[in-house]
Amino acid sequence: MINKKPLILVTNDDGINAPGIRALIEVMNTLGDVCVVAPDSPQSGMGHAITINDALYCNRINISKDEPQEEYSCSGTPVDCVKIAVNEILDRKPDLCVSGINHGSNSSINVIYSGTMSAAVEAGTTGIPSIGFSLLDYSLEANFEASKKIVKTIAEQTLKNGLPNGVVLNVNIPKLNSTEIKGIKVCRQANAYWQEKFDKRTNPLGRDYYWLSGEFVNQDKGQDTDEWALENGYVSIVPVQYDLTAHHAIKEINSWELQ
Template sequence: MRILLTNDDGIYAPGLRALRLELMKLGTVTVVAPATEQSAAGHSVTLLTPLLVNEVFEDDARTFVGWAVEGRPADCVKLALLELLPEPPDVIISGMNAGSNAGINVLYSGTVAAAIEGAFYKQTAIAVSLEYDKKIYDYQAGARYARQVIEQILAQKPGAGSLFNVNIPVLERGPVRGVKVLPQNVSPYVEKFDRRVNQRGRTYFWASPEFTCPEPHPDTDVDALRESFITVTPLQFDLTDHVRMAQLKKWEWRIEK
């Protein structure tokens, strides 16, 4: 099996390193990932600057790992599929992200965006994230769980362009209770900004890393993560509201000349 591995935390991120080692049990892994952290980059792509690419090797300087790209996660997948890989991968894995990408965070996530980019190109794509508590991560254990879920998804032979979002719960909370297939929560998060003044008297703001979902709603990914379940959410990138579109077609539209 040929596996393309990417992320938004950067090619040297420990989550990617741990997941790569687990995925090597399933097949040949080639990494094409951002050279630097691109968290919350969403589905942005680079248009006005060149995409510099460097080969990356293991510490022994002999084992080829893949390419570091001076660009966004979506850039990495585009370059991998169109320029860097000699043949298409069998699956694209994005992650393992440091922090969950559940609920409305899916819209901001560079991790999920990379998987979406793969699905654009009719590849099976899976985004993987590890929830944290007080910034404590057990990447090795998280990667083992992720690999098991990925294996089971692929065993079902999903169709071309299938897209999945997988979240691993905080492992320090207790044992994983199982896997739940659930929709994403669409409640807004409570967010805060730290207001400060610099030495020249200019006001600036830092986005707080502490944000919560006050309305987790039963039977959604955010709620199940809190209960120590791994969540799997099938995604799609067609944003058309088909129900409302049918209603709009019944309207009488008028244009004055």
């Protein structure tokens, strides 16, 4: 009996040409057979959006001519990429889905806005062990060398051990070189939020428009959070569940006079 290599689906939200996904592909090619399905343009901040009112286009391309993976660019969102990969492109369920490496943080509250993590969550809902990887560097010239070793370690362990049902991993990597990274910590999501504001401007035609900005506010002083880990030189792993039920609130709400 021939043992097949693991089948690994690679996606992201920064677009198929982003340096982060190219680094991720390089690592995954050392672990299994790779199929890449990623947006044809940047889709950051799309969350779990899907395309329902427009046609989706998915084209096979060949960016890395010296590497063996299949690659497809998709006109849709990161979640669309996972859906079309699983339902139309692949002939079997992937053994692993990895999303990223994102250019910038997806720690704490950022996880709910993240296209990177939403792609991983979408794969997780179909029973595929899934990981979202992010590097705390927004630059297109970001150095992913230190990230590659971290990515390989976590992906290997996930392939070996699997993940609990209903759980995907949110991995954030500090902007440090390999000698400066102190280790990997499994954490909880910090209690933080964005203090948002809109910069109101007027275009040359006299029409008002708005530009979103804001300040990240971390209210959580715990030393078991992703924010603490990242600030102190550690890679953070937060196990994320896509069951959003607030189980602790069911008893209280059942006490309301609802009938």
